[in-house]
Amino acid sequence: MKIKYCGVKNDREWKLVTESMCDYVGFIFTSKSKRYVSPEDVEKWAVSSKKRVGVFVNEQLSIIEKVVKKAKLDVVQCHGEETKEDLFRIKEATGKEIWKALPHDRDTEENMILYSEAVDGFVIDAKVKGSFGGTGTTFDWSAIPKYTNKAEDLQKLCFIAGGIRPGNIEDLLTYSPQAVDISSGIEENGKKTKTLMRELERKMQNEI
Numbered sequence: 001m002k003i004k005y006c007g008v009k010n011d012r013e014w015k016l017v018t019e020s021m022c023d024y025v026g027f028i029f030t031s032k033s034k035r036y037v038s039p040e041d042v043e044k045w046a047v048s049s050k051k052r053v054g055v056f057v058n059e060q061l062s063i064i065e066k067v068v069k070k071a072k073l074d075v076v077q078c079h080g081e082e083t084k085e086d087l088f089r090i091k092e093a094t095g096k097e098i099w100k101a102l103p104h105d106r107d108t109e110e111n112m113i114l115y116s117e118a119v120d121g122f123v124i125d126a127k128v129k130g131s132f133g134g135t136g137t138t139f140d141w142s143a144i145p146k147y148t149n150k151a152e153d154l155q156k157l158c159f160i161a162g163g164i165r166p167g168n169i170e171d172l173l174t175y176s177p178q179a180v181d182i183s184s185g186i187e188e189n190g191k192k193t194k195t196l197m198r199e200l201e202r203k204m205q206n207e208i
């Protein structure tokens with residue numbers, strides 16, 4: 001199972017994730033987020049074995065292009081209302097892997113099909129009015145198998161996101177997600193902690 005830790009904001013958190021079991025590290029490039037980080041900071045953290053994911057919300061293509069280069073990103077995660085055509089343009093301009101975040105809703109599977117030509121993966125997140133992501137809210141996990149099956153049919157990666165934390169990871173694992181994306185659940189008072197990462201990883205290792 002792949003792990004993404006998202007919303008790294010400073011040197012201390014960067015060090016923690018590099019010492020963790022995660023495969024991907026996410027950086028939030030929308031200034032509306034409390035987890036916003038500048039591309040200049042991310043550029044400083046370039047050396048590691050972790051894949052680097054930039055999270056954008058309805059961002060201009062020219063800005064995405066600049067940030068991808070500066071922050072040395074491997075993946076562009078679009079977490080807003082981007083269209084399939086927007087994603088094609090981002091792919092063509094950056095040459096990077098593209099992931100589309102989709103809220104868990106009645107039409108999520110249809111949207112997976114719609115976006116599938118343009119993307120390499122999906123992040124299925126909880127739908128929270130007035131927020132795009134990083135809310136710490138879970139959705140009805142009984143829907144996970146249908147998302148995983150659909151992603152497998154489409155030969156895409158499928159991350160499950162939204163409110164995953166040490167207290168519920170064992171329950172989540174019973175739904176056999178391919179990959180998990182975690183932000184608030186490894187934070188205490190808005191700061192990533194080593195204790196929560198280790199607790200989560202210990203529980204995941206017992207199950208893997």
Ligand SMILES: O=C(O)c1ccccc1NCC(=O)[C@H](O)[C@H](O)COP(=O)(O)O
Pocket residue numbers: 005006007026028030033034035055057079123125132133134135136137161162163164181182183184185
């Ligand atoms: O994390 C944010 O602040 C954020 C803000 C705006 C758009 C996306 C954002 N996060 C994207 C992620 O990939 C999070 O890891 C995902 O939403 C899960 O977050 P959480 O429920 O806090 O674990």
